[in-house]
Amino acid sequence: MNGSTTVEDYVKTIYGHTEWQPESITPSALAARMGLAASSVTEMVKKLAASGLVTHVPYGAITLTDQGRALALRMVRRHRLIETWLVESFGYGWDEVHDEAEVLEHALSDRMLDAISRQLGQPTRDPHGDPIPAADGTVRLPDAVLLSQASDGHRGAVVRISDRNPELLRWLDEHAVRLDAPIEVIERRPFGGALAVLVDGHPLDLGSDAAAAIWLAA
Amino acid sequence: MNGSTTVEDYVKTIYGHTEWQPESITPSALAARMGLAASSVTEMVKKLAASGLVTHVPYGAITLTDQGRALALRMVRRHRLIETWLVESFGYGWDEVHDEAEVLEHALSDRMLDAISRQLGQPTRDPHGDPIPAADGTVRLPDAVLLSQASDGHRGAVVRISDRNPELLRWLDEHAVRLDAPIEVIERRPFGGALAVLVDGHPLDLGSDAAAAIWLAA
């Protein structure tokens, strides 16, 4: 079957491409993100457009409709709530929650989801610091800057750590770069985006990968 | 896609047909249980046989192999553990757990399942009193008789209440027929299997449906 699961994944991926901007993406980028052939994407997008989830000008970009965005937010809420749940109630680590959540977001009923949200105290951030959309689709955007764009001397607390890279997540975890850990930028390298920072008072040299994965409270 | 989910459902259904006897079933009975056309079953059974999960003599019965039984037991364990979990941790009623479990049994990882089992204290019976197979496939059969076969004067405690009939489950629940509630058979009707019994000391007239759904500790 899976009719629904596939649609949900497409929509969520389109949304995730540029979470803070108009949700549009080119077919090739979408194909790359989903690990599919471009031709598969073209076909599926045709169906998504037919059901009113996206708009698509031929040879142009794919953009979520309001309906598509609503579905995407529903899936993002599910994913992040489940990740939080796995960490809080099942002892999963940051780096271990993604795959399980990827499956469960399509399988849990709304009733379970509600119960889980209640058990967790209606959280609004997931273990990576990403906002968990409310059930009505409302999202509170974090007031944050990308760490690699922060200026020398900038100080604040980590508010978001990108998932999807288990190795990096473990490295960050080992070096005490955790959600809400205070960070101060002490040196800014001219090229490549690498930074030296203070994390919890200790100097640390962040590669550009790590810097790109961290958002700093403004 | 679902390659695996479908196989799991077939095997579980074959097993469930005659849980306490050799696990074999005719194609038509299997089709009826699964709500599928007979032709679909024929085709799928061919594939199950090819992967060594069942044996099948053409035009004859379908029988689980050891490998098939192992997979079936794995799925039964998952189903019953999940049902127990939904009742214990999420406030579901007896009659509400089946559909959710039907989905989740294919979606939860072994890791989650283990954690759930641990959180529940490694239960060996589900909310209906059915045995939960151990992770290694071991099943402890309840030492019980079918209530409708119990003789007049027979007394014991309810040990099993069949699921899959929400209306009946609610009726039983309302009349205090719960797992482990003591029952005494006070009158046995000659035809139809209906019984009058004492439940928790109160006389109650059980229709034949209810009687067929209840097992009594011997």
Add this chain to the structure above:
DNA sequence: TCCCAAATTTCGGCATGCCGAAATAATACG
């Protein structure tokens, strides 16, 4: 034993999603 009815299987078809190769459109650059 022979034949009929019921059960089972075979066959062509359909829907979903995916792929690679070939065709086509858009874009970029000289």
Add this chain to the structure above:
DNA sequence: CGTATTATTTCGGCATGCCGAAATTTGGGA
């Protein structure tokens, strides 16, 4: 402005699972 590169779409095909209709097999009864 024209062409070459790149992106996108179209097309035929494949795999999984399902269906109904048309064989085929089985088993019981006359």
